[in-house]
Amino acid sequence: GAVVSQHPSWVICKSGTSVKIECRSLDFQATTMFWYRQFPKQSLMLMATSNEGSKATYEQGVEKDKFLINHASLTLSTLTVTSAHPEDSSFYICSATGLAGLTDTQYFGPGTRLTVL
């Protein structure tokens, strides 16, 4: 159990375009989803925390207008990178935690490799 999927697994786009990444919890309802990015040889950097039906909470230094997060249902959160630039190229990973009664274990998706040309 506790499977999280991401789509797409990789995407290449032109500078200035927008890219949407989906994160789905497949076998549990995710009350909270997290979005991370990871640069090569570096740790996971939390970008934002989203709870179903409410606005995401962004970490300091993360542009909320650039990284739009929507958590419309208990199984789906989306991250849209708007007007992407080469410096946005990174590995984006989502994670999800379940309903009360379960632990706060975050289960991660497989990640999405974004390359902006």
Place this chain on the structure above:
Amino acid sequence: DQQVKQNSPSLSVQEGRISILNCDYTNSMFDYFLWYKKYPAEGPTFLISISSIKDKNEDGRFTVFLNKSAKHLSLHIVPSQPGDSAVYFCAAGKYGNKLVFGAGTILRVKS
């Protein structure tokens, strides 16, 4: 402010021996600790967790030890296998709040 630190960037162990990965934290309010394993270009995989009310949790070859007074936790893998070669992240947090991750330790298990 690094609240969770993994001071060893890498560790090399012979197959069959014990691997010990260490993690230190500074926030005494943390009450939940986890270890994740990550392969390149994949998302982290949950390995094992421990609550602050315990000092040990075991799951198969993996054991996590928590020393609250020293603000230190460790992951023991016995016996180590080549497939265990990966990056290991420790994470800590308070229940209901976000986790803070360490920088990771690369484990290489040699056959």
